[in-house]
Amino acid sequence: MTNPLAFAVRQAWVNLKSEVFVLPSRILVLAWVLALLVLPLVYPDPYVLRIIIFTCLYAILAASWDLLAGYAGQVNFGHALFFGAGAYTSALLSLKAGLPPWITVWIGAAVATAVGCAVGTLCLRLRGSYLSLATLAFPLIAIGLLFAFPGFSGGELGVSGLKSLAATRTGNYYIAVLSMFACVFGLWKLANSNFGLVLHAIRDDEVAARASGINTPRYKLAVFAISALVAGLAGALFAHFIRIAGPSTLETALSFQVVIWGIFGGVATIYGPVIAVFTLYPLTDWLGSFKALGELRLLIFAVVVLLVLLFMPRGLSPWVRDKIETLCPRCKQRNGRWKPVCRLCGAPLKAVLAARSR
Amino acid sequence: MLQDILVTGLVNGGVYALLAVGFSLIFGVARIVNIAHTAFYMLAAYCFYTLLVTFNLPVLFAAVVAVAAVTALSVVCYKLVIEPVREHESAVLIATIALALVFQELMLVAFGGNFLGIPSAVEGVATLLGVNIPYQRLLILVVAAAMLIGTWLVLYRTRLGLAIRATANDLEVASLMGMNVGRVAMATVAISVALASIAGVVVAPVFVVDPLMWLAPLVTMLAIVVLGGLGSLKGSLIGALIIGYVEAITVFALPAGAFLKGAVALSIMVAVLLIRPDGLFGVAFEEER
């Protein structure tokens, strides 16, 4: 009789060996996950933890943008609207109604979802650049409305004095990291499922998708809602971490930042924007701590983005991935680049073929 | 009050028209949403300031040099940054955003975050229909009108204009007909940024100059071109007048709500898009139909 625990462990080990260790990219992801989980035990500098918390929350935001813009083709220039909606809702409820943050965060995400549905409905008939520029307008209109009711929204000062979710920095860190894992892996699974396939179809040719019987408005609304939900969650967590929800959560600059992360990291990948945030955000913060470079931080950031675009126009992660992995010519599955034969069908890989043909 | 609205709306609309027409031109021909358009406007304003105030050059000379310099810079930027990534639409988008940020930070480093004032080219106030308008604003109106007429002449009465319109209409066929599409795009960029620079030079004395001055006009300009229809010059002109008047009406009718003029303008844009998803006079491109 096999011990059920031993069986489970062996099954996990087999899965690990056959699914994760075979591809360099998956090994990197595993290493990254482990590193994040272990960081507070190894190097508990509160400032570093703070930066990683911000990175995680922004990564959730960027990933949600990618689902909307990369997969469904709805390039949203006002993604900060959902972030701000989640932040403000959670803040106002927790301050005025006295509800605990654990509950208000979810309500904030729900309100952001509703906002996402509204925006989605308004944008159903819009295409391409019209969609992008219309979405740019929404956060600005929202800011105008917030300023028109300063007694309610706190005007330009925002809502301050919020409680944080956990009492310690490490507690908040794990909340942020685990939320990020849940959201990013969830989005990735969703994007790689049939739902994601339909989104691709809608992006590439909406008319053909409709002709095939797909109810495109419903899918578009769904993706707006899901993307807004995740972004709103990130916003609510952000507000409770920094303990203030202000109009800076709705700024155009933040929306542009999200677009840059998304495209820099590689659209339609989900993990691409996450990598972009983890690369760029700590880097710009690190630069900010140098006295001389501090004021040039944004300039260096913009120049880096430009240079990367010139050499890797599809984004950072597709470029990196192409360097460490290659497609098998026969079964079209990914393999580590240095492998001689495909792990699944046994066909010789390009590098070996090229060497043979010489 | 009616005269105030009429005159203020016209003058502000004229300013917006200068910016919107250039932006629309680039989009129509090269299919580039140039987020850095108003950043060039800002560069021209700073350049004009440096030449006029720091070096004390005569006004007309400084203006011409500023416009020429910024236009030349834009062509260089196009060649270095935009053209290599032309095929990837999304890359072009953030390339222009990054470019705008680079300009902003360079101006911040060079001039500091403070507000600068440029002396007006023409001093004095005129009275039109009982409303006081400074001569500088009338100058803006005159220059805007002249530039728009000039653009129309170039587009409809010259061979280059013909090439531009043909490329905007159908890129592939124009290329098959032997037009150097790359060069046409470059010429379009030059004309478009020249318009923005002229706007920067005439308008800057009326507003304040600071490194963040490109953001607010960007949003209004985007609202206008979307409202009028991307790629349509007539649409941009009419959109500019509409938004100019909407803002004037908001300020005069609701003095305590003057801060809302931006939000109102954007709401109008959204409303129009709901009724006509391609803007008022929008051009639907062949391959996107």
Next chain:
Amino acid sequence: MLRSILTICALALASTSAWGQGTVKIAVLGPMAFVQGENHWAGAEMARDEINKAGGITVGGRKMQIELIKADTNEIQSVPDASNATERVITRDKADFLIGGFRSEAVLAMQEVAMDNKKLFLGAGAADAKLGENVEKDYNRYKYWFRITPTKSPDLARTLFAVLGAVGAQIRTELKRETPKVAILAEKAVWTEALVGAAQKNLPVMKMEVVGTWQPSPVATDVTAELSAIKRAGADIVFTAVSGPVGIVLGRQMGELQLPAIAFGINVEGQKDGFWQATAGKGNYVATLDTLAEVEMTPKTVPFVKAFKERYKKAPTYNAVTYDAIMILKAAIEQTGTMDPDKLVPAIEKMEHVGVAGTDTWDKRHDLVWAVGKTSGIAVQWQDGRKVPFWPVQVKGMEPFKLPAR
């Protein structure tokens, strides 16, 4: 992620500059690329050099030098950057005290970080009342916050009405008008709400007629529409409450349109030296509240302003009162003989400090106690390219207020 780990390791190695037991570390937090941050730093530098040259601060018998840490909060563009910078100076640079701050939304976030770490935070820029209200609501948490400048926004109103009374009286005598007409032009912001309400209520009581209220956006670049309407209403005074660039535009366009009214109120851009150039010389007669000028608010004011102008070649703004903040810290430390914040707080609460901006005492919200001539600030008017102080009239150095020719 590996990248981040490597970066962090490099950082850890590089940041061993946290040593220096023999110094008092004071972090100056502000938007260093802008005028406010520059003044924060300049005022702090002047204090540091003066104290260090005289030997330093005596902490329980030992003399320690002051070490300043410059922290660019970038608060004007990003609130998270500001709170990150605050945490960085506390945990990385091991700052003992924090001074500075400017944008109220950012300072609220920075206050949270400072209070988390129980560090004394002396504000030198944000006027929002909430910062003080926090102290009253939760004394044990927020007691480490003190506002050195400016007075909280409701008190700014009191100064404004005091000056308005004087200006109104001058209009009555010179223009022979019994009830001067006032147009309120306040930017749409939370800090102006109370001011606008108070103005609408008080002005009729002060025998002045309110002809209308206009509220442009703080970043409006064009107020000709508002000014045309104001001109049509025949206003004598334009009561301003503006902190953004709209203040410059207002001054310039009033000059261009040749409005017969004078602008007085709060005009933060009007406090800066660059105002005259920014309005292209058109901002004549614009008057505003201010903090520092070459007048004898206290015996220390004139020497400080003169020394500042000589060293930095421009006049100080109110943010330079970080000088006072450091002097207050010095006094408190030397009085209690320790750097422990819990002991310094009661010392500052009971202190009466003669600074360069006024004579400071604090109430239970750790806000400045308002009194004319002590902490009320001054009022200045731009006359032909010079910023001329004209109120309170009893202080030495004041010049008369001028009305435009009609």
